[in-house]
Amino acid sequence: MGDLLLGAFALMLVLEGLLPFLNPAAWRSVFVKATQLSDGQIRFVGLASILAGMLLLLVWH
DSSP: OOOHHHHHHHHHHHHHHHHHHHOEEEEHHHHHHHTTSSSSHHHHHHHHHHHHHHHHHHHOO
């Protein structure tokens, strides 16, 4: 179980690093826009990400 969690974390880091590596200007623009969102909007994005991840896990397993 620990190896699977470590692998998932490593994959998340790879995916998170793709946009800043491939297109730093776009990443900066997205980051600036994200800082202008309200707390409620950020929470909604976080909740949507959690639910999408859980749905993918349910479908995958």
